[in-house]
Amino acid sequence: MASAGPARVELRIGVGDFRLLRSVLEPSGGRERAAFLFVRPSMTADCVRLLVTGWWEVPDAALIGHDDRGLRWSADFNVQVLGEAISRRGGVVLIHSHGALGAYFSVTDSKVAASLMPPFSRLLASAVGSVVLGEKGAAARFWVGGEEFVQRFGIAMIGETIHTWPTVGLAEHSLERRRLARQNLAIGGTSDAALRAANVAIVGLCGGGSHVTQQLTHAGVGNLILIDDQPVEDVNRGRMVGSRHDDDGRPKVDVLERLVLAIDPSVVVVKVPARVPAPSSLEAIKHADVVVACVDSFVAREQINSFCRRHLIPLVDIGLTIESKNGQLASAKGQVVVVTPDSSCLRCSPLLSDAVLDAERAGRPPGYDSALDAQADPQVVSMNGVLASEAVNCVLHLLTGYAGTTRTGWWAYDGQVGSLVPCARPPRRLRCDACAEQGHGDPG
């Protein structure tokens, strides 16, 4: 008897990996095929995200039968799978496809799942399950600790855009908001519902983050997670959108909540008055579909990049470095970068090289950021706004796919000449420490 457990299970996989998996599971002609996905958990209070870190197809050598009752393979192969899952400190999900026949558990599918998964679930550190793909959906059953639990299920494929299979409740033209009518004409009728359902975390709520928050609210994002531990100071109000003359001392999260709710009182705002990587900030980020990082330190940027990589959460990062000399602007260089599971990450690039991080850590030893004489960097509201606006475009594309074409995911900004130029993304770096933890989810 299935029991209540987490309300939702989401299988999270890079879109390239999912395409490859489907090509194996759904070949044209030939026998049915199955695979075991190796997964690591990323848990929140109401959702179990299972992050796919690899998979093994059930090989021909392990098969002991294939007929109209389904595929059968040796117990030895199951033992190998179990051993691999234990070494990876995660779980497994058995997956196969019925193609056009639809997503349902046949009698054989149910028998296999019910015989295999409960014992697996008692031995493994993560929920385990069985998934059947169909042309227009997926059926799934999951177990934890030997018990099956009832849940809603979806597959999130993370690439240049985020797709959910099956899509639920996103019928075109349902729940359209009149204020978004012009936007819907531009980026598609299904965008309204997709944005309303989305959870976006914004880390850093001052120069860049305040713009991002304002625009995402206007654009119709329904759930915002605002993360910043600082109060407003007078020196912030030269660039913090939404701040007022009487806000000094008020938490930035409160100021931006006020801004958001004045635009749209239906937005669900979660305020996290903390700094990454405080535990509360990380727990909040895990709820996000997309994270926008608007922080002013390379080390913070590195930690957000690492955490998002670990939990397969797409990241949009913006940053701006202004240098002045003798009171004159000398340079204003910045970037907008999108990191997805299929792409290289910030640590793969010179932007977050060891030298850059070491230099910042040397200048900011533990305890530095709370010191009264911590260095203040030059800032200009309009330059922040350029980067923030493109970051919002990136979020919209991730959630709706509106651009309809491949975007590089990397833009270089020069505030002195006034240019924002797409450029080639650096390749994945061998021995990148963030990529080494990709998909590892919760600590084991």
Added chain:
Amino acid sequence: MDGVDEHPIVVELRQSFREARDVTPEGGQPLYVLLPAVDLAGPWHPSPARILLRFPGWPDQRPDFFIDHAVVNAVGEPPRSNSDQLVLGETWRQFSYGFAWPPASAPTATKAVLAWLARFREAF
């Protein structure tokens, strides 16, 4: 598989600190060792506490030392000059503490950990 190809530092630390284990992620990363239960001196609690070590540049460079985020002193404060660090997907506490390295005699991982642990003989 037990004991096969284990890093000598892990083997050494397990002799001094129970259940020390290698938690190094794949992909050519520096060695990470988790000490799941290390007794702390004085008012620091909870004790035993978890410690995470990272060994870039060993033995010329002392290991990076991270203490369980929950560790505080008698008045509920973490070690002075501290910062939160995200390591292996979890928030750990790092703090500034100086000691001579390498030591006068041959450097060992145990000596490094004991040098770090001396920090907790101070109350704040």
